[in-house]
Amino acid sequence: MTIINRRTFTTLSLLAAASSALPQSAEAQMPLRFAPVGLGVISNIFMEACAQSTKCKVTALVTGHAQQKAPKYEALYGISPKNVYDYGNYDEIAHNPEIDAVYIGLPNSMHAEYTIRAAKAGKHVLCEKPMAISSKECRQMIDACRQNNVKLMIAYRLHYDPLWQRIRQLARSGAIGEIQGFQGGFYGSKTSGWRLNRKLAGGGSLLDMGIYPLNAIRWLSGEEPDHFAAQVATKISGPRFAQVEESIEFNMRFPSGILASSGSSYGEDAPAYLSVDGTEGNLWVEPAYGYQGLKYHGSTIHGPVSDASPNKLPYQFLAEADHFADCVRDNRTPATPGEEGLKDLLAIEAIYRAAGKPIA
Amino acid sequence: MTIINRRTFTTLSLLAAASSALPQSAEAQMPLRFAPVGLGVISNIFMEACAQSTKCKVTALVTGHAQQKAPKYEALYGISPKNVYDYGNYDEIAHNPEIDAVYIGLPNSMHAEYTIRAAKAGKHVLCEKPMAISSKECRQMIDACRQNNVKLMIAYRLHYDPLWQRIRQLARSGAIGEIQGFQGGFYGSKTSGWRLNRKLAGGGSLLDMGIYPLNAIRWLSGEEPDHFAAQVATKISGPRFAQVEESIEFNMRFPSGILASSGSSYGEDAPAYLSVDGTEGNLWVEPAYGYQGLKYHGSTIHGPVSDASPNKLPYQFLAEADHFADCVRDNRTPATPGEEGLKDLLAIEAIYRAAGKPIA
Numbered sequence: 001m002t003i004i005n006r007r008t009f010t011t012l013s014l015l016a017a018a019s020s021a022l023p024q025s026a027e028a029q030m031p032l033r034f035a036p037v038g039l040g041v042i043s044n045i046f047m048e049a050c051a052q053s054t055k056c057k058v059t060a061l062v063t064g065h066a067q068q069k070a071p072k073y074e075a076l077y078g079i080s081p082k083n084v085y086d087y088g089n090y091d092e093i094a095h096n097p098e099i100d101a102v103y104i105g106l107p108n109s110m111h112a113e114y115t116i117r118a119a120k121a122g123k124h125v126l127c128e129k130p131m132a133i134s135s136k137e138c139r140q141m142i143d144a145c146r147q148n149n150v151k152l153m154i155a156y157r158l159h160y161d162p163l164w165q166r167i168r169q170l171a172r173s174g175a176i177g178e179i180q181g182f183q184g185g186f187y188g189s190k191t192s193g194w195r196l197n198r199k200l201a202g203g204g205s206l207l208d209m210g211i212y213p214l215n216a217i218r219w220l221s222g223e224e225p226d227h228f229a230a231q232v233a234t235k236i237s238g239p240r241f242a243q244v245e246e247s248i249e250f251n252m253r254f255p256s257g258i259l260a261s262s263g264s265s266y267g268e269d270a271p272a273y274l275s276v277d278g279t280e281g282n283l284w285v286e287p288a289y290g291y292q293g294l295k296y297h298g299s300t301i302h303g304p305v306s307d308a309s310p311n312k313l314p315y316q317f318l319a320e321a322d323h324f325a326d327c328v329r330d331n332r333t334p335a336t337p338g339e340e341g342l343k344d345l346l347a348i349e350a351i352y353r354a355a356g357k358p359i360a
Numbered sequence: 361m362t363i364i365n366r367r368t369f370t371t372l373s374l375l376a377a378a379s380s381a382l383p384q385s386a387e388a389q390m391p392l393r394f395a396p397v398g399l400g401v402i403s404n405i406f407m408e409a410c411a412q413s414t415k416c417k418v419t420a421l422v423t424g425h426a427q428q429k430a431p432k433y434e435a436l437y438g439i440s441p442k443n444v445y446d447y448g449n450y451d452e453i454a455h456n457p458e459i460d461a462v463y464i465g466l467p468n469s470m471h472a473e474y475t476i477r478a479a480k481a482g483k484h485v486l487c488e489k490p491m492a493i494s495s496k497e498c499r500q501m502i503d504a505c506r507q508n509n510v511k512l513m514i515a516y517r518l519h520y521d522p523l524w525q526r527i528r529q530l531a532r533s534g535a536i537g538e539i540q541g542f543q544g545g546f547y548g549s550k551t552s553g554w555r556l557n558r559k560l561a562g563g564g565s566l567l568d569m570g571i572y573p574l575n576a577i578r579w580l581s582g583e584e585p586d587h588f589a590a591q592v593a594t595k596i597s598g599p600r601f602a603q604v605e606e607s608i609e610f611n612m613r614f615p616s617g618i619l620a621s622s623g624s625s626y627g628e629d630a631p632a633y634l635s636v637d638g639t640e641g642n643l644w645v646e647p648a649y650g651y652q653g654l655k656y657h658g659s660t661i662h663g664p665v666s667d668a669s670p671n672k673l674p675y676q677f678l679a680e681a682d683h684f685a686d687c688v689r690d691n692r693t694p695a696t697p698g699e700e701g702l703k704d705l706l707a708i709e710a711i712y713r714a715a716g717k718p719i720a
Contacts, residue, residue: 176629177549177629178595180549180595180596180606180607180625180627180628181547181593181607181609181623181625181628181630183543183545183609183623183630185543185621185635187541187637189537189540189638189639189640227591228591229589229590229591229609229610229611229714229715230589230611231587231588231589231611231612231613231619232619233541233613233617233618233619234617235538235540235616235617235618235619236540236617236639246540246617247540247541247619248619249541249543249589249611249619249620249621250589250611251589251590251591251609251610251611251621251623252591253591253593256595257593257594257595257596257606258593258595259591259592259593259595259607259608259609259623259625260609261545261609261611261621261623263541263543263611263619263621265540265541265619265637267540267639268540268541268637268638268639268642269536269537269637269638269639269640269641269642269659270541270543270635270637270642270644271635271642271644275545275630275631277547277625277628277629277630278549278628278629279549279596279627279628279629280549280629281629282628282629282630282631284630284631299629354589355589
């Protein structure tokens with residue numbers, strides 16, 4: 001055990017500061033090499049982000065449709081055909097030194113399995129939200145990554161959006177007085193595909209869309225909710241909503257007394273918004289959860305405020321991928337680790353329990 | 361008993377139509393003569409509306425502070441000093457032929473008593489919202505007015521706002537597909553006075569502010585909610601919120617499957633809004649519940665829509681007062697009768713029960 005007294009610590013800090021000003025070694029500058037797992041819409045955006053990054057690079061693919069899908073990405077990103085895997089030989093990535101990490105862009109119910117298998121293969125994991133379809137799975141994922149000494153980060157892209165970072169700072173600065181509550185929602189009417197399949201999705205719109213206001217509220221409040229009330233409803237009849245509910249509305253109370261309300265739907269159109277309510281003002285974010293074009297306006301003790309993100313898709317994915325690469329390089333815990341994903345799943349389970357619905 | 365066959369009915373209808381085209385009799389044109397009960401902010405607005413109306417007139421006052429308050433209104437509206445009453449001699453209005461109706465602008469817990477006493481005095485009643493502080497009181501008010509053969513109308517001013525009438529028509533026209541849900545809220549941080557006194561207010565912000573989105577949702581949906589979930593919270597410590605909760609968030613499910621969420625607060629700032637969510641579009645009303653300046657915008661199957669109310673305070677009060685006068689003159693049931701107020705109180709009681717809070 002090394003005892004570091006105050007003077008030694010100061011000296012070490014100065015050395016560290018000096019070394020960070022020097023050119024980094026070739027190894028430190030090498031990009032983090034990713035294998036996206038699943039090649040759907042979200043993985044496509046992620047690959048575009050890596051193509052713009054100096055810190056990340058896509059060097060491999062994991063897909064169930066290699067013949068149809070792989071050639072395009074091999075050409076686009078210079079991926080070697082020998083680095084294309086399917087779900088059968090996925091564990092073989094363990095032996096491929098050209099893969100440092102995986103990006104899990106699969107349907108929700110597959111996140112846990114493919115994260116744990118990646119961890120066992122010694123690869124770092126950047127996993128899309130929702131982290132999994134149960135808190136039990138989240139814990140298994142956290143354990144597997146810890147045991148195999150790999151990083152685990154959940155792709156909460158809004159945490160890496162400069163506009164949202166400013167909103168959070170403003171909300172917590174006292175500019176709207178003390179935060180008292182939130183209202184938010186994320187709704188859409190055109191959802192189809194695997195998201196309506198309970199086995200793949202693990203639940204309804206709350207896991208896919210409602211998780212955005214839920215996570216934003218938790219993030220901005222800095223607390224964990226401990227009382228929940230909720231209802232689910234399905235108005236549209238027929239097979240479309242036979243497995244998952246159409247809409248959910250929920251509210252959450254926090255230990256300090258903050259009261260938040262939110263909802264989501266796969267069957268109704270409404271703006272995607274978050275209202276941050278203070279004793280002395282309000283911040284209104286809308287559109288709040290998209291890939292670009294985010295805006296907010298509000299009233300503060302200093303007067304009216306408004307701001308908009310000038311950035312274009314895939315800037316959020318680029319920022320989150322670069323943060324993950326930094327964390328791997330510097331052996332730091334990501335700002336949105338597995339524990340953050342677990343906390344959302346615990347809230348989601350509590351919301352579904354309050355609504356009288358099973359999550360999976 | 362008179363038997364009216366179809367031909368007789370048609371003839372009578374034609375006669376009625378013809379007579380309505382003739383100049384009205386002097387009696388029919390005489391304005392409805394009001395005694396406002398309580399001379400607070402809302403009664404002041406109501407009196408301004410009557411001053412602009414050809415159908416309504418303030419001819420009397422009921423106030424606990426006659427010496428300080430009466431002279432101003434006597435001068436403004438030409439009220440005779442002999443027509444000024446206090447809460448002690450209120451029942452004497454029975455003997456005053458210059459009073460046809462009362463306008464109840466008192467704290468919530470006094471609505472029932474002063475409505476019932478007016479009914480017993482043979483005067484028609486236009487009562488502010490919330491109708492009362494319990495469904496039991498609402499039923500007593502309805503019974504008293506029925507037994508004494510006087511009209512009872514609850515002052516839901518938004519029902520008489522042309523903009524809200526257009527919003528309702530648009531929402532129910534199919535222009536946003538089928539209505540699936542609503543989100544709304546009405547929040548303020550500066551509330552003080554009797555509204556924070558449980559004995560006078562009967563409850564918290566739900567009775568005073570949350571009732572607006574609640575009523576709008578019921579009105580636009582055309583259904584009565586039958587499942588409720590809710591939470592109350594108080595973050596601000598100290599005596600201000602010792603008797604009523606600071607904030608409430610609730611959701612309501614309707615028999616058709618419509619799911620609605622709303623909230624209100626006396627301690628937090630947020631916009632006053634209502635989102636009407638369809639399968640094919642959305643209407644967003646904001647500001648939604650004020651005395652003027654109301655607006656909406658949205659997306660419909662026909663394209664984007666937006667509209668704003670050009671009218672100025674007290675146009676809503678003028679329209680509601682004139683409607684009440686028409687109903688008295690024509691012996692019609694008002695569009696917002698006591699039964700409408702009762703339905704809101706039933707929902708409010710269910711919401712407070714769901715939140716685990718007593719209403720009074």
